[in-house]
Amino acid sequence: MKLFYACSASTCVVLILLLLLYPVILSFIRSKSPKFEIYYHSVIALGLSFYISMMLLLLSLILPINMTVTILPWTNTDVFDMDISLQFDLYSVMFMPVALYVTWQILEFAYTYMHADPQINRFFKYLLIFMTAMIIFVTANNLLQLFIGWEIMGIMSFLLIGWWHGRADANIAALQAMIYNRVGDIGLIYAMAWFAIIHNSWDIQHIFQLPQNEKINLPLIALIIAATGKSAQFSLHPWLPSAMEGPTPVSALLHSSTMVVAGIFLLVRMNPLMEFNPTILTICLCLGALTTFFSALCALTQNDIKKIVAFSTSSQLGLMMVAIGLNQPDLAFLHICTHAFFKALLFLCSGSFIHSLNGEQDIRKMGGMLYLMPITSSCFTLSILSLMGVPFMTGFFSKDTILEAMSASYVNIWAITLTLMATSFTAVYSLRLIFFVLMGRPRTKPVSTMNEHDPYAIKPLVRLAVASIITGCLLVHYMVPPKMPVITMPPILKLAALIVSLIGFVIALGLAFMANKQLKPKPPSGPHHFSNMLGFFPTIIHRFIPKIILTMAQKIASKMIDQTWLKKTGPKAASNINKPLATTTSNVQRGMIKPYITLFLLTLTIAGILVYFTIF
Amino acid sequence: MLRARFDENKNEKDMVKATKMLRAGEEEFWANQHPQPYIFPDSPGGTSYERYECYKVPEWVLDYWHPSEKAMYPDYFSKREQWKKLRMQSWDKEVAQLQAETPADGPKTEALPPARKEGDLPPLWWQFVTRPRQHPT
Numbered sequence: 001m002k003l004f005y006a007c008s009a010s011t012c013v014v015l016i017l018l019l020l021l022y023p024v025i026l027s028f029i030r031s032k033s034p035k036f037e038i039y040y041h042s043v044i045a046l047g048l049s050f051y052i053s054m055m056l057l058l059l060s061l062i063l064p065i066n067m068t069v070t071i072l073p074w075t076n077t078d079v080f081d082m083d084i085s086l087q088f089d090l091y092s093v094m095f096m097p098v099a100l101y102v103t104w105q106i107l108e109f110a111y112t113y114m115h116a117d118p119q120i121n122r123f124f125k126y127l128l129i130f131m132t133a134m135i136i137f138v139t140a141n142n143l144l145q146l147f148i149g150w151e152i153m154g155i156m157s158f159l160l161i162g163w164w165h166g167r168a169d170a171n172i173a174a175l176q177a178m179i180y181n182r183v184g185d186i187g188l189i190y191a192m193a194w195f196a197i198i199h200n201s202w203d204i205q206h207i208f209q210l211p212q213n214e215k216i217n218l219p220l221i222a223l224i225i226a227a228t229g230k231s232a233q234f235s236l237h238p239w240l241p242s243a244m245e246g247p248t249p250v251s252a253l254l255h256s257s258t259m260v261v262a263g264i265f266l267l268v269r270m271n272p273l274m275e276f277n278p279t280i281l282t283i284c285l286c287l288g289a290l291t292t293f294f295s296a297l298c299a300l301t302q303n304d305i306k307k308i309v310a311f312s313t314s315s316q317l318g319l320m321m322v323a324i325g326l327n328q329p330d331l332a333f334l335h336i337c338t339h340a341f342f343k344a345l346l347f348l349c350s351g352s353f354i355h356s357l358n359g360e361q362d363i364r365k366m367g368g369m370l371y372l373m374p375i376t377s378s379c380f381t382l383s384i385l386s387l388m389g390v391p392f393m394t395g396f397f398s399k400d401t402i403l404e405a406m407s408a409s410y411v412n413i414w415a416i417t418l419t420l421m422a423t424s425f426t427a428v429y430s431l432r433l434i435f436f437v438l439m440g441r442p443r444t445k446p447v448s449t450m451n452e453h454d455p456y457a458i459k460p461l462v463r464l465a466v467a468s469i470i471t472g473c474l475l476v477h478y479m480v481p482p483k484m485p486v487i488t489m490p491p492i493l494k495l496a497a498l499i500v501s502l503i504g505f506v507i508a509l510g511l512a513f514m515a516n517k518q519l520k521p522k523p524p525s526g527p528h529h530f531s532n533m534l535g536f537f538p539t540i541i542h543r544f545i546p547k548i549i550l551t552m553a554q555k556i557a558s559k560m561i562d563q564t565w566l567k568k569t570g571p572k573a574a575s576n577i578n579k580p581l582a583t584t585t586s587n588v589q590r591g592m593i594k595p596y597i598t599l600f601l602l603t604l605t606i607a608g609i610l611v612y613f614t615i616f
Numbered sequence: 617m618l619r620a621r622f623d624e625n626k627n628e629k630d631m632v633k634a635t636k637m638l639r640a641g642e643e644e645f646w647a648n649q650h651p652q653p654y655i656f657p658d659s660p661g662g663t664s665y666e667r668y669e670c671y672k673v674p675e676w677v678l679d680y681w682h683p684s685e686k687a688m689y690p691d692y693f694s695k696r697e698q699w700k701k702l703r704m705q706s707w708d709k710e711v712a713q714l715q716a717e718t719p720a721d722g723p724k725t726e727a728l729p730p731a732r733k734e735g736d737l738p739p740l741w742w743q744f745v746t747r748p749r750q751h752p753t
Contacts, residue, residue: 116751116752117752118671118752119671164667164668164669164670165670166666166667166668166669166670166671166672167665167666167667167669168666170667301651301652302652303652303654304663358657359657359658359663359664359667360657361657361663362654364654365654521648521650523647523648524651528651529651532651532652533651
């Protein structure tokens with residue numbers, strides 16, 4: 001049975017990788033492909049990959065076996081062994097169909113969104129290469145394979161954010177993503193080096209067999225840094241809102257559903273190392289709470305629809321980190337899966353609005369979309385309800401469970417307060433989105449091309465909307481959590497998340513209906529300014545650190561080099577050394593008798609002493 | 617309003633006082649400006665500004681097309697050499713008109729003058745008509 005499972009599972013993954021890479025290889029073989037050829041191949045490849053991954057998932061549900069399969073030996077030396085091996089556990093087997101389904105819908109949507117782009121074939125190739133990297137990352141059983149998938153995802157993120165490379169802002173955003181991810185990669189590389197030196201293995205199963213009393217704080221902190229970079233936690237988060245410069249399908253796939261959860265996925269994978277380490281868990285909890293609150297605060301005052309959704313993503317990633325900090329990695333993983341659906345749907349609906357309004361992204365210039373695009377508006381509303389954690393939507397099953405676990409556990413009140421406030425802010429900016437985008441009268445330019453006749457634009461939205469309703473229930477029903485979740489708690493704790501969301505919703509509704517008069521404009525208040533400027537974090541970090549480095553570089557280049565070579569070691573140094581010597585020597589020889597006699601007697605005395613010691 | 621207060625004091629003769637008032641006005645303007653002013657998507661600073669610059673290719677690239685690619689558009693390329701000759705012929709006249717009409721201390725606006733004589737082309741006409749599309753097809 002195990003052999004059958006191993007063969008089937010490894011065959012499935014290899015087939016998926018081959019299917020995903022087939023259109024890419026085809027494009028290299030053929031010198032010039034027709035415009036949408038890669039799209040047709042990609043959609044078929046993704047559809048087939050999804051069904052194969054579903055077969056693997058069903059097989060894993062019937063035969064619940066956790067297994068690693070070694071495909072090929074890669075490097076085998078006396079001290080270090082490394083194989084190409086795949087891991088089939090709950091996380092990899094469940095995440096693959098989720099990621100493939102979301103990618104499939106996004107690719108279909110991209111056919112409409114990127115229809116006018118001359119390089120659409122290249123766009124789909126990049127997305128397929130990214131998906132391949134994601135599969136490699138998720139199924140990796142050793143750190144090197146994981147690192148390869150991690151890095152390829154980073155590179156594709158860079159290429160896709162800078163898709164419209166004629167824009168300076170897009171290039172800046174791509175560089176920002178690359179550099180922030182690089183800072184995080186230092187953590188991953190450090191952890192890999194530590195495991196290689198201390199433990200002599202990169203195999204995840206071997207790493208989990210480290211003794212309990214082993215001091216592994218340093219590599220775990222390094223892994224947290226890696227997750228901070230990739231998953232846009234506080235301090236390495238500014239790249240995520242900037243990454244909205246890329247096309248909306250890229251934002252929907254990479255920067256909400258798949259790539260940004262890679263850091264959280266890494267920590268979920270490495271959770272056996274962290275589960276008995278209270279220091280590391282506390283760091284994760286506090287970092288996650290801070291991230292979720294800060295991102296939700298920043299989302300309150302943004303006016304770009306994609307930036308609001310980006311901050312919402314960052315806030316949910318913080319919530320996933322909180323779940324890891326509560327020692328509930330399965331809840332974090334559940335939230336990864338459910339979040340992928342409703343966040344991708346949210347982005348695709350936003351993209352549909354933007355495309356219909358000829359590139360308008362400011363919510364102050366949208367409005368009345370409920371009447372103009374009813375199907376898209378309905379899907380948008382469903383995704384927002386799921387995001388808010390409305391009971392029995394997809395987001396409810398994961399988000400509410402995390403908040404219940406948090407309320408019922410013995411964590412510090414600061415983390416709970418921040419997380420509940422962030423939940424309330426989620427309701428506020430969600431209502432703000434609905435109010436500005438869907439309700440009221442249109443504030444847009446009168447465009448007559450707005451319609452919902454294109455099936456390639458509507459069907460992906462409807463499919464993702466259905467997934468945003470039913471997937472939570474299905475996942476919770478079939479996923480057996482390895483750790484016992486919190487079951488009994490006082491009703492107030494059970495309902496805390498719901499009450500807080502409701503309070504936020506009602507307050508936001510009240511504020512929105514108060515803002516129907518045009519009053520005299522006032523300067524922005526302190527909190528509004530703080531939130532609008534994203535906490536001044538990018539302003540300070542992006543100017544302060546480069547300013548220090550550039551000032552130091554200027555001092556080195558303009559002063560220190562000249563000073564070193566000219567004054568300290570060069571011609572001036574020669575004169576500085578020789579001048580006192582010359583001055584002293586010439587001062588001695590001034591033609592006066594006394595110094596000459598003194599010198600004569602001194603020389604005589606020294607000569608006498610030398611002769612005395614030589615003879616005797 | 618700030619503009620009304622500016623107009624009231626615009627005839628201030630005391631330069632020290634005027635400088636101080638101007639500075640105070642600029643500080644008030646800076647403090648009261650909108651934190652996120654609306655920018656049209658295609659305007660500088662907008663979300664679609666220069667988005668398609670990477671697809672905008674100058675027309676001289678057409679000279680470097682392979683003959684098999686040029687054969688796909690025979691009508692255009694058969695007339696292209698004639699158009700190049702017309703451009704060369706009118707170039708000196710366009711430059712002369714621009715030099716004559718440009719003020720000594722430099723042009724005041726980016727607007728180009730129209731053709732003044734019958735039979736002449738407007739200045740930089742060829743660059744204008746062969747400019748790339750705004751949005752790619």
